[in-house]
Amino acid sequence: MLVKKITLLGHKDHGKSTLIGNMLILTDRVNPAKLKEAERTSKQLGKRFEPGFILDSFHEEREGGLTIDTTRTEKIPHKDLAFEFIDVPGHEELIKNMISGASQADIAVLIISAKAEEGIRDQTKRHLFIARMLGIRKLVVAVNKMDLVDYKKEKFEEIKREMTKFIEKIGFSKDTIYFVPVSAYMKDNLIIKSKNMKWYSGRPLIDLLYINAKKEEIKKGKELRVILQGFIDQTKTVIAGKVVSGNMKIGDRVRILPSGFESRISKIVVKGANVKRAKTGTSVAFELKDPIRSETRGSVMADKANAPKLRKVVKALIFVTHPARTNMKIKFNNIDIDCNSLKVLKSIDTRTGERKNSNRVNKLDAVEAEVELDRKLPFESYDKTPELGRFLLYSNNKFAGIGIIMK
Amino acid sequence: MIIQDVKKLEERSIYIIREAKLKFKNIAALWSMGKDSTAMLAIARKAFLGKVPFPVVHIDNGIDFPETYAFRKKLAEEWNLNLILGKTKIKPVGWGLACCGETKTIALKEVMKEYGFDALMMAIRRDEHWIRAKERYFSPRNKNFRWNYKNQPAELWDDYSSKLDAKGHIRIHPMLDWNEVDVWSYVQKEHVPVVPLYFSRNGYRYRSLGCTHCTVPLKSNAKNINDIIKELEATETDERSGRSQDKEKEYVMQKLRALGYM
Numbered sequence: 001m002l003v004k005k006i007t008l009l010g011h012k013d014h015g016k017s018t019l020i021g022n023m024l025i026l027t028d029r030v031n032p033a034k035l036k037e038a039e040r041t042s043k044q045l046g047k048r049f050e051p052g053f054i055l056d057s058f059h060e061e062r063e064g065g066l067t068i069d070t071t072r073t074e075k076i077p078h079k080d081l082a083f084e085f086i087d088v089p090g091h092e093e094l095i096k097n098m099i100s101g102a103s104q105a106d107i108a109v110l111i112i113s114a115k116a117e118e119g120i121r122d123q124t125k126r127h128l129f130i131a132r133m134l135g136i137r138k139l140v141v142a143v144n145k146m147d148l149v150d151y152k153k154e155k156f157e158e159i160k161r162e163m164t165k166f167i168e169k170i171g172f173s174k175d176t177i178y179f180v181p182v183s184a185y186m187k188d189n190l191i192i193k194s195k196n197m198k199w200y201s202g203r204p205l206i207d208l209l210y211i212n213a214k215k216e217e218i219k220k221g222k223e224l225r226v227i228l229q230g231f232i233d234q235t236k237t238v239i240a241g242k243v244v245s246g247n248m249k250i251g252d253r254v255r256i257l258p259s260g261f262e263s264r265i266s267k268i269v270v271k272g273a274n275v276k277r278a279k280t281g282t283s284v285a286f287e288l289k290d291p292i293r294s295e296t297r298g299s300v301m302a303d304k305a306n307a308p309k310l311r312k313v314v315k316a317l318i319f320v321t322h323p324a325r326t327n328m329k330i331k332f333n334n335i336d337i338d339c340n341s342l343k344v345l346k347s348i349d350t351r352t353g354e355r356k357n358s359n360r361v362n363k364l365d366a367v368e369a370e371v372e373l374d375r376k377l378p379f380e381s382y383d384k385t386p387e388l389g390r391f392l393l394y395s396n397n398k399f400a401g402i403g404i405i406m407k
Numbered sequence: 408m409i410i411q412d413v414k415k416l417e418e419r420s421i422y423i424i425r426e427a428k429l430k431f432k433n434i435a436a437l438w439s440m441g442k443d444s445t446a447m448l449a450i451a452r453k454a455f456l457g458k459v460p461f462p463v464v465h466i467d468n469g470i471d472f473p474e475t476y477a478f479r480k481k482l483a484e485e486w487n488l489n490l491i492l493g494k495t496k497i498k499p500v501g502w503g504l505a506c507c508g509e510t511k512t513i514a515l516k517e518v519m520k521e522y523g524f525d526a527l528m529m530a531i532r533r534d535e536h537w538i539r540a541k542e543r544y545f546s547p548r549n550k551n552f553r554w555n556y557k558n559q560p561a562e563l564w565d566d567y568s569s570k571l572d573a574k575g576h577i578r579i580h581p582m583l584d585w586n587e588v589d590v591w592s593y594v595q596k597e598h599v600p601v602v603p604l605y606f607s608r609n610g611y612r613y614r615s616l617g618c619t620h621c622t623v624p625l626k627s628n629a630k631n632i633n634d635i636i637k638e639l640e641a642t643e644t645d646e647r648s649g650r651s652q653d654k655e656k657e658y659v660m661q662k663l664r665a666l667g668y669m
Contacts (some may be wrong), residue, residue: 001409004430031644034537057537058556058661069559071540072533075409075586082409096561100543102564195668229422230429232455240425240454242565271417272453283421285456297429321561331566392566 003082004213007105009127012090014113015144019184020085026191029074055087058364070101097355107138114155115145122351129350138176138212147183153199155179169353178208221245221307221384227333230297240285244387249277253304257378263288298335300378312378318403323361324395331392338374381407408640413593422452423581431526435462438569440475441616442601443530449599462489466511470618478602493518534586538660550574554665587646588639606633
């Protein structure tokens with residue numbers, strides 16, 4: 001069965017874990033022992049039953065009442081698809097864990113609490129900014145805790161109006177955005193339509209996820225791109241890699257970058273069997289007609305006639321988790337590359353989407369920057385080939401942010 | 408119970424196993440002879456042209472089932488495995504933290520020290536336990552084998568760039584995405600050999616294989632993999648409900664894992 005991964009987004013305490021917990025309970029995906037354990041530990045902590053405890057399983061998470069690290073859930077079947085939820089922490093100090101979880105998602109559910117003193121907060125917008133940056137295009141906004149505002153339509157409409165502006169500002173398309181009023185705790189509008197909000201004419205959350213999941217994905221490039229992992233035999237003739245774009249077949253004339261080595265593919269092995277061709281997404285092992293002497297790990301193989309250009313300087317959008325700018329490295333295709341310089345062109349406030357001509361680098365904000373590496377590499381834009389257009393940024397061996405290549 | 412696309416799961420596992428082998432200088436895999444770690448080795452053979460390209464470690468309490476030992480001997484020969492046995496020194500007293508936790512972790516530490524492994528591949532899955540659902544694919548342990556679960560490294564996309572603590576090691580989890588039923592589906596499709604204890608004899612079978620002291624069989628008439636898959640579709644109990652160490656207390660598994668348990 002095809003599994004679609006759904007990440008939760010949103011400010012802490014707005015109900016991400018609670019929503020997933022009740023989705024699992026309502027669809028009968030929690031085994032009785034685990035449910036009992038969550039009930040027992042809620043009671044031990046003197047709390048009302050917390051469905052989020054099904055996911056927040058570290059004792060620190062339960063006692064502290066916050067999600068520390070991302071987790072994955074049991075899969076919920078719905079028609080011909082299954083949904084796997086990715087819970088993420090909402091606390092700003094834990095954003096690297098949030099990014100790790102969200103980077104694996106196909107769809108996002110953004111939670112906003114309608115409760116008076118909660119509403120649209122920093123992490124609400126920041127998480128959305130990150131999701132957009134990671135390439136998530138499908139979004140359902142769940143306006144939560146409707147039970148605490150007497151299920152009033154006005155509250156929902158108010159949040160919807162304000163968020164719509166921001167969502168469009170940061171580049172989401174209207175066609176793949178849905179809004180739904182819910183109470184995650186009271187289970188309103190999660191699986192079936194709630195009787196408490198008759199004014200809402202739309203569908204419950206699970207249907208919106210399904211409709212959105214079924215919408216066509218944006219088409220990516222078709223040129224052959226294989227990220228090479230290295231030699232997997234003693235004689236250094238068999239190379240392993242992953243086809244991230246296009247198809248490869250025996251006889252293809254190929255170029256390996258950055259070395260520029262050219263040859264023809266003479267053998268392809270997939271899952272232990274010799275094959276003539278391999279398509280996008282396949283982990284392959286292959287041989288070339290001519291012996292290659294240079295290092296292959298972290299290199300890219302492409303069609304000789306249609307290979308990416310080598311570039312030492314790229315323009316990138318970087319989300320900064322740690323603003324230090326010394327001893328910088330990027331991780332690209334699983335290898336370390338030294339950064340010569342990082343010139344900030346624009347600074348973006350991720351809570352407002354506002355762009356300024358400034359060279360400031362603020363923690364948890366984004367920058368547009370010109371990044372110069374210590375060597376030429378086969379970069380492409382994130383939109384064209386995501387795998388060749390993204391990197392992790394490190395400063396003094398500490399994770400400092402993520403970047404996507406704009407052009 | 409949903410069966411995922413096992414071809415896709417296998418694809419990702421192959422990628423992770425290759426990435427681990429090519430990234431680290433001295434990697435080993437843990438093999439309990441259970442279905443998950445045996446499936447992991449079957450995938451490793453596919454990833455590396457028919458041969459498991461790293462040593463395979465069994466931490467042996469000396470009290471596994473005779474069928475398990477027979478299976479180990481047979482498969483180690485057939486697959487030409489470079490098998491390393493880590494023998495536990497302390498006699499098990501009771502079960503739980505004292506047995507599985509201490510003796511196995513001590514024995515594993517000794518093996519790691521003796522052979523100088525910088526990475527250890529293991530077949531844990533997210534659906535086995537809610538603590539395991541929080542794991543990364545590449546997960547660092549410090550020199551005391553501690554898992555700093557409150558500060559795990561960023562892990563995005565297909566990038567596994569964990570920094571290695573100078574004296575610690577990295578745990579690699581190529582089977583993290585798999586569910587119990589997916590593994591059975593794979594075992595069936597790929598004819599992966601498994602210990603016969605998984606199949607029903609006299610109305611009982613083992614769903615999860617530990618040592619003889621802490622594993623109890625469950626009532627079952629599942630005599631083949633089709634029966635097992637059907638049984639899993641109907642069951643409400645945990646896979647590891649026959650493993651006493653997991654039931655002791657709410658946070659036992661969290662403690663065991665934080666201390667370096669596999």
